[in-house]
Structure formats: C-alpha cells, structure tokens
Amino acid sequence: xxxxxTNFFQDVYEVVKLIPKGRVTSYGAIAGYLxxxxxxxxxGWAMHGASGLDVPAHRVLxxxxxxxxxxxxxxxxxxxxxxxxxxxxxxxxxxxxxxxFWDPSVELM
DNA sequence: CTCTTGACTGAGG
DNA sequence: GCCTCAGCCAAGA
Numbered sequence: 001x002x003x004x005x006t007n008f009f010q011d012v013y014e015v016v017k018l019i020p021k022g023r024v025t026s027y028g029a030i031a032g033y034l035x036x037x038x039x040x041x042x043x044g045w046a047m048h049g050a051s052g053l054d055v056p057a058h059r060v061l062x063x064x065x066x067x068x069x070x071x072x073x074x075x076x077x078x079x080x081x082x083x084x085x086x087x088x089x090x091x092x093x094x095x096x097x098x099x100x101f102w103d104p105s106v107e108l109m
Numbered sequence: 110c111t112c113t114t115g116a117c118t119g120a121g122g
Numbered sequence: 123g124c125c126t127c128a129g130c131c132a133a134g135a
Contacts, residue, residue: 069116
C-alpha cells in the first residue's frame, strides 16, 4: 500500500471516530481539516471503504446536513442511528444542523 | 492506459 | 431554490 493515499483514508477514519455522540460533521469539514477541502469527494470514498469498520460514518453528512450516504447504509439505518443519538432527522435532512455540527478544525484545534 | 462515475463543495446564472 | 460548471482524486470497466 502507498503511504500517500492510504494515510488520508486512515486519517479520515480517525477523525470520524472522534465525532462525539449526537454530533455530526461534513465531508468538506474533514477534508479541510486534513488537507484541502477539494478532497471532500475522497472523504466520501473513504466512507465507502469504512463499511465494516468501527467508524460512525452515519455522523458524516454533506454541507447541507443531508444524509447523502444513507443509501450505502441500507434503508433507514443511517437515519435511525442518528435519531437514536438525539439528532432529529426530517426528510433525509438533519434538523438544527448548525447546532449539532462538529467542526474538527475547531473542536480538535 | 483511457474514460466514466461518485458518500462533495462553492461560485455563478 | 434549482441548474450548471470547475476542481478535486480514487476505483472500476
């Protein structure tokens, strides 16, 4: 495995694991915290590979607070997980997104 | 090796 | 609020 690319994926997993219960963040926020925000798609791809790992990918949403990755969890699994953590989800979108938002570049400093 | 796709984002119309 | 475009880069066909 190449260190350049694989490290990014591992870093993403680590950051996602640090997301507190009942909090959510965005692909772009993680990408921006690690390197360039343009890598937001790679964060999404990292989540694709996070399936089966101990990574709360359901806490990672797009910039609008929508559950874009919900389809990859199978049905409403992602929605249920978020609601069970105290996050209100309506029409595949997180309510009070700004309130639940967890920014690694701020929280982790 | 080339081309397309995609769990994204911000800017512009 | 919706559509389009450009930038980002890995994986699959």
